[in-house]
Amino acid sequence: MATARVAAGRATVPAAVEATLxxxxxxxxxxxxxxxxxxxxxxxxxxCRPAPDDVxxxxxxxxxxxxxxxxxxDVARLAWLDTPEAVAPGRxxxxxxxxxxxxxxxxxxxxxxxxxxxxxxxxVADVDVKGQCVNVQTWLLGRGLARLRPEAAxxxxxADLQAWRDAEKAAETAKLALWSEPAYAPLPATQPGAILRxxxxxxxxxxxxxxxxxxxxxTWLNFGSRWSEDMxxxxxxxxxxxxxxxxxxxxxxxxxxxxxxxIVESRGGPMIELASPAELEVAETGSRP
Numbered sequence: 001m002a003t004a005r006v007a008a009g010r011a012t013v014p015a016a017v018e019a020t021l022x023x024x025x026x027x028x029x030x031x032x033x034x035x036x037x038x039x040x041x042x043x044x045x046x047x048c049r050p051a052p053d054d055v056x057x058x059x060x061x062x063x064x065x066x067x068x069x070x071x072x073x074d075v076a077r078l079a080w081l082d083t084p085e086a087v088a089p090g091r092x093x094x095x096x097x098x099x100x101x102x103x104x105x106x107x108x109x110x111x112x113x114x115x116x117x118x119x120x121x122x123x124v125a126d127v128d129v130k131g132q133c134v135n136v137q138t139w140l141l142g143r144g145l146a147r148l149r150p151e152a153a154x155x156x157x158x159a160d161l162q163a164w165r166d167a168e169k170a171a172e173t174a175k176l177a178l179w180s181e182p183a184y185a186p187l188p189a190t191q192p193g194a195i196l197r198x199x200x201x202x203x204x205x206x207x208x209x210x211x212x213x214x215x216x217x218x219t220w221l222n223f224g225s226r227w228s229e230d231m232x233x234x235x236x237x238x239x240x241x242x243x244x245x246x247x248x249x250x251x252x253x254x255x256x257x258x259x260x261x262x263i264v265e266s267r268g269g270p271m272i273e274l275a276s277p278a279e280l281e282v283a284e285t286g287s288r289p
Contacts, residue, residue, distance in 0.1 A: 048133035066091035082149035142167035144177030150278035228268035
C-alpha cells in the first residue's frame, strides 16, 4: 500500500511499523467495532439535525491523504486533526467504511466550513450512520487514527473540544493505532534535548510548570530553571487572555502538570508558541511527567 504524502517535518515510521499500525485499523472500519476504550466514541446521539448555518455536502470519494472529495469538485479536510504518516492510508480505509455505512454518502459541515487560501474547506463534520449522528473528528480520534491539532484562535473553540480530548485520551490509554508506536507518545518536558530534536515538527509535550513569567505583550511558561536550555511555552498577549478566560491562570498553572501541543522552535532551548488556547491543557493525574 502506498504511503500518503504529508506536510514536511512530521515524524516518519519504518515500513514494518506502518504495516503493523494499518493491521490494527481493521477493528474500526465501522461504528461499534472498535475494541476497548475506543468503542465509546463510535456513535453520537440521534439523527443529525443541522443548525441554520450548517451545510450538507455529498461526498464523492476519500483521497489517499484522508481528505474528502465532494461531489461539487471541492476538497474538504477534517479540521482540528493531525494525521501522522503511518496512519494516513488507514484513515482513508476507515473513512471509506464510515461513509459506506451511511444512508447517503454526505457530511454535515458545521457552519458551512471555512476555506483556506488554497480553496480547501476545513470542516467539523458529522455523518448520519443508521440513525446515529457521528462526529467524524471524534470517531477518528477515538480509534487512534489522528491526533488533536488545534487551529489558530480566530474563533472560539468548537463545542466538541472536550469530547475530542476525551476520545484521544481513550485511544492513547488503549494504545490504539498510532498510540501503539512510541514515536508518537507525549515527550517529557524534562528532556529538552529530545524535544529539540523534533524542531519544526508537531509534538505533544507533558511536564510540570516550574514558573510563569507574565508580561504585557507575552507570557512564558517555564519547565525548568534555565530558560535558555529548558523547555518553554510562550503565549502572545491575545492568546494568553483566552487561556486565562478558560480558567488556566498563572496561579493555577504554576507547579501544575500540563500537556501542550504545537510546533517545536529552537530558542536556546526548545519552545512552543501557542497559536490557540486549546493547545494547552491540564494533564490528567497519572500522565507522563
